[in-house]
Amino acid sequence: MKNPVYKLIELTGTSPTSIEDAVSNVLKRAHKTIKNLSWFQVVETRGSLSKGQVHHWQVTIKVGFAVAD
Amino acid sequence: MKNPVYKLIELTGTSPTSIEDAVSNVLKRAHKTIKNLSWFQVVETRGSLSKGQVHHWQVTIKVGFAVAD
Amino acid sequence: MKNPVYKLIELTGTSPTSIEDAVSNVLKRAHKTIKNLSWFQVVETRGSLSKGQVHHWQVTIKVGFAVAD
Amino acid sequence: MKNPVYKLIELTGTSPTSIEDAVSNVLKRAHKTIKNLSWFQVVETRGSLSKGQVHHWQVTIKVGFAVAD
Amino acid sequence: MKNPVYKLIELTGTSPTSIEDAVSNVLKRAHKTIKNLSWFQVVETRGSLSKGQVHHWQVTIKVGFAVAD
Amino acid sequence: MKNPVYKLIELTGTSPTSIEDAVSNVLKRAHKTIKNLSWFQVVETRGSLSKGQVHHWQVTIKVGFAVAD
Amino acid sequence: MKNPVYKLIELTGTSPTSIEDAVSNVLKRAHKTIKNLSWFQVVETRGSLSKGQVHHWQVTIKVGFAVAD
Amino acid sequence: MKNPVYKLIELTGTSPTSIEDAVSNVLKRAHKTIKNLSWFQVVETRGSLSKGQVHHWQVTIKVGFAVAD
Amino acid sequence: MKNPVYKLIELTGTSPTSIEDAVSNVLKRAHKTIKNLSWFQVVETRGSLSKGQVHHWQVTIKVGFAVAD
Amino acid sequence: MKNPVYKLIELTGTSPTSIEDAVSNVLKRAHKTIKNLSWFQVVETRGSLSKGQVHHWQVTIKVGFAVAD
Amino acid sequence: MKNPVYKLIELTGTSPTSIEDAVSNVLKRAHKTIKNLSWFQVVETRGSLSKGQVHHWQVTIKVGFAVAD
Amino acid sequence: MKNPVYKLIELTGTSPTSIEDAVSNVLKRAHKTIKNLSWFQVVETRGSLSKGQVHHWQVTIKVGFAVAD
Numbered sequence: 001m002k003n004p005v006y007k008l009i010e011l012t013g014t015s016p017t018s019i020e021d022a023v024s025n026v027l028k029r030a031h032k033t034i035k036n037l038s039w040f041q042v043v044e045t046r047g048s049l050s051k052g053q054v055h056h057w058q059v060t061i062k063v064g065f066a067v068a069d
Numbered sequence: 070m071k072n073p074v075y076k077l078i079e080l081t082g083t084s085p086t087s088i089e090d091a092v093s094n095v096l097k098r099a100h101k102t103i104k105n106l107s108w109f110q111v112v113e114t115r116g117s118l119s120k121g122q123v124h125h126w127q128v129t130i131k132v133g134f135a136v137a138d
Numbered sequence: 139m140k141n142p143v144y145k146l147i148e149l150t151g152t153s154p155t156s157i158e159d160a161v162s163n164v165l166k167r168a169h170k171t172i173k174n175l176s177w178f179q180v181v182e183t184r185g186s187l188s189k190g191q192v193h194h195w196q197v198t199i200k201v202g203f204a205v206a207d
Numbered sequence: 208m209k210n211p212v213y214k215l216i217e218l219t220g221t222s223p224t225s226i227e228d229a230v231s232n233v234l235k236r237a238h239k240t241i242k243n244l245s246w247f248q249v250v251e252t253r254g255s256l257s258k259g260q261v262h263h264w265q266v267t268i269k270v271g272f273a274v275a276d
Numbered sequence: 277m278k279n280p281v282y283k284l285i286e287l288t289g290t291s292p293t294s295i296e297d298a299v300s301n302v303l304k305r306a307h308k309t310i311k312n313l314s315w316f317q318v319v320e321t322r323g324s325l326s327k328g329q330v331h332h333w334q335v336t337i338k339v340g341f342a343v344a345d
Numbered sequence: 346m347k348n349p350v351y352k353l354i355e356l357t358g359t360s361p362t363s364i365e366d367a368v369s370n371v372l373k374r375a376h377k378t379i380k381n382l383s384w385f386q387v388v389e390t391r392g393s394l395s396k397g398q399v400h401h402w403q404v405t406i407k408v409g410f411a412v413a414d
Numbered sequence: 415m416k417n418p419v420y421k422l423i424e425l426t427g428t429s430p431t432s433i434e435d436a437v438s439n440v441l442k443r444a445h446k447t448i449k450n451l452s453w454f455q456v457v458e459t460r461g462s463l464s465k466g467q468v469h470h471w472q473v474t475i476k477v478g479f480a481v482a483d
Numbered sequence: 484m485k486n487p488v489y490k491l492i493e494l495t496g497t498s499p500t501s502i503e504d505a506v507s508n509v510l511k512r513a514h515k516t517i518k519n520l521s522w523f524q525v526v527e528t529r530g531s532l533s534k535g536q537v538h539h540w541q542v543t544i545k546v547g548f549a550v551a552d
Numbered sequence: 553m554k555n556p557v558y559k560l561i562e563l564t565g566t567s568p569t570s571i572e573d574a575v576s577n578v579l580k581r582a583h584k585t586i587k588n589l590s591w592f593q594v595v596e597t598r599g600s601l602s603k604g605q606v607h608h609w610q611v612t613i614k615v616g617f618a619v620a621d
Numbered sequence: 622m623k624n625p626v627y628k629l630i631e632l633t634g635t636s637p638t639s640i641e642d643a644v645s646n647v648l649k650r651a652h653k654t655i656k657n658l659s660w661f662q663v664v665e666t667r668g669s670l671s672k673g674q675v676h677h678w679q680v681t682i683k684v685g686f687a688v689a690d
Numbered sequence: 691m692k693n694p695v696y697k698l699i700e701l702t703g704t705s706p707t708s709i710e711d712a713v714s715n716v717l718k719r720a721h722k723t724i725k726n727l728s729w730f731q732v733v734e735t736r737g738s739l740s741k742g743q744v745h746h747w748q749v750t751i752k753v754g755f756a757v758a759d
Numbered sequence: 760m761k762n763p764v765y766k767l768i769e770l771t772g773t774s775p776t777s778i779e780d781a782v783s784n785v786l787k788r789a790h791k792t793i794k795n796l797s798w799f800q801v802v803e804t805r806g807s808l809s810k811g812q813v814h815h816w817q818v819t820i821k822v823g824f825a826v827a828d
Binding site for chain 5: 390391392398399402
Binding site for chain 7: 153
């Protein structure tokens with residue numbers, strides 16, 4: 001592809017453990033249907049709380065991947 | 070799903086009446102194809118004008134919904 | 139006009155009732171002096187308060203209209 | 208007070224009906240403990256969804272009020 | 277459609293030549309699968325470099341199009 | 346003028362060809378009524394689409410010019 | 415006026431001395447043609463330099479004033 | 484509570500170890516005085532440095548919790 | 553305190569004279585109830601006008617202070 | 622380099638002709654002293670005006686390049 | 691130089707007295723090593739506090755200067 | 760130094776493991792040439808992907824350090 005074209009989609013991953021794990025979880029799921037994921041950027045980092053502790057980190061990312069001709 | 074994954078899509082709803090009605094209209098349409106819409110956030114509020122009156126409110130929202138495993 | 143040129147002006151409308159009414163009020167006034175108002179976008183939504191209630195919604199919008207050649 | 212000092216607090220109001228009603232609800236509650244609320248500005252407009260309809264509008268505002276000397 | 281509903285998708289186009297050409301390339305590709313593209317807005321302008329020259333302009337746009345009833 | 350004062354106005358120029366041409370078109374029109382335009386900054390770059398091609402680039406700029414004493 | 419309407423204009427004031435003086439200078443000039451200036455907000459603070467010293471503070475403000483019925 | 488009302492407060496947590504630990508530390512402290520913390524969002528991530536290493540991660544969050552009727 | 557925790561509050565100070573004086577006024581008031589104010593950042597600079605002159609500078613700041621264990 | 626480190630610098634390029642030419646000019650100059658420029662992103666697009674025409678496009682970019690170990 | 695190229699650097703100046711003095715201090719220092727400083731823009735205004743008073747105004751600016759061919 | 764002056768530089772660190780490790784890596788490198796690094800703030804968090812997993816976290820930070828008189 002001489003001039004590649006990319007699509008960006010916005011996803012939110014969750015994890016009780018860490019930001020990195022939440023991103024890893026959402027990428028694992030996205031990879032099931034889109035094989036050529038190329039890059040991501042973190043858009044927002046939030047979380048739900050329970051008893052003064054993080055129940056789920058909620059990390060929203062944009063993921064980019066090349067679109068076939 | 071232990072660590073749910075969400076997708077966010079961006080939509081613009083329109084209505085001659087109100088912001089709430091524009092959001093309601095776009096959600097009604099999205100619900101036809103996506104059953105588990107979970108939350109939304111207003112991204113932009115604009116409108117087209119005709120004879121000094123709002124012809125259409127145009128409200129852009131991001132809608133989030135859980136993605137199946 | 140082959141390549142139309144537009145001007146944007148910033149106005150604040152007010153209403154004791156609603157955001158929509160504040161926008162409607164400011165457009166009515168603008169229409170008195172500018173006949174071809176074309177579109178608007180909401181810039182800011184504020185309000186003054188009195189006894190724990192909204193006294194005036196104050197909605198700032200940008201309004202665009204074509205400029206004659 | 209020659210040079211008044213104001214405090215701003217951030218609150219989220221909810222309503223199944225409208226943005227205006229969500230703001231009205233949160234102001235009613237704030238007025239119970241702070242009598243001299245002076246102005247507000249809308250910070251974010253979101254909502255929870257159920258069966259393709261808005262379950263609760265969630266409107267976050269900053270509210271300002273004068274602080275006694 | 278009385279109250280049209282629009283979807284916005286985010287795409288990145290590339291070109292060794294210019295911003296306009298990068299946008300043109302990505303629109304050409306999107307038009308293959310979506311016939312009624314209606315408007316776009318530039319979100320970000322970046323580029324990759326090679327030997328002190330622009331190798332590829334990378335222009336990210338949001339494209340809007342009406343969704344069928 | 347020891348301490349010059351400037352006014353900024355917001356305008357949208359259009360062109361089927363390029364961003365530069367859209368800016369050139371809007372400046373040509375503004376120059377008809379304001380002779381001492383001094384500088385501009387690009388605020389937003391959008392466009393209307395037709396058959397998968399840019400119909401009109403729409404470039405919104407702020408233009409500054411000195412105000413007479 | 416039951417529901418007042420306001421216009422906001424954007425101006426840049428300059429001063430070799432201070433931000434406050436630049437704002438004061440631009441307001442003095444605006445007051446010559448608009449008598450009922452009501453409020454302002456600082457949009458940007460810049461300056462030109464000469465020999466490592468501020469030659470002119472350049473403060474851009476938005477000024478609001480009520481529009482007659 | 485039919486239409487719950489939430490308050491958001493802004494806090495900075497610190498940790499020599501990680502972003503997650505800084506958030507955990509500040510939540511632990513907030514939980515001492517506010518039992519029903521509900522959600523948070525990361526506002527800013529900074530840090531102090533010593534000998535080229537992170538001395539303290541400083542993570543500023545907004546925390547939301549329901550306000551009693 | 554090994555890992556200090558800070559709270560940030562948002563305040564608006566006013567002064568007929570200058571930005572610095574408005575900040576000084578609001579800090580003086582805050583210091584009456586909070587002894588260990590640590591840092592601040594300017595969030596917004598506005599003002600009310602009367603007869604083409606600044607009546608009150610209104611400077612909104614965020615102030616941070618350590619929270620006791 | 623297993624984990625490469627990059628530096629970003631901010632530069633403004635100018636051209637009487639186009640945005641692309643302004644970027645090309647600034648990159649040509651930067652390449653004289655930094656051989657491994659890797660990517661850039663457009664930060665701001667402004668221009669100086671003369672007789673209602675663009676005298677100089679002024680395009681500010683951030684340029685990234687790998688730092689040697 | 692037909693098409694001048696500028697570099698922007700980011701600096702923080704401090705002063706116990708005023709924003710203007712903090713900017714003046716940082717420019718005085720920068721002028722020691724860079725003779726042709728051309729313009730600046732204020733990026734952030736913060737301060738450290740001691741006993742309820744400003745200990746140091748901390749003003750971050752971007753300073754631009756022409757780069758030799 | 761009575762009124763210290765600081766410089767801020769922008770750097771991107773990378774790591775296959777975590778955000779914290781990417782920041783640690785870039786600080787280690789910066790410390791080789793600048794001994795008195797004082798603070799940093801995270802500007803952007805991105806990453807490259809390979810086979811649905813994070814290949815490199817790319818964390819862009821601004822680092823501040825005092826400039827000698």
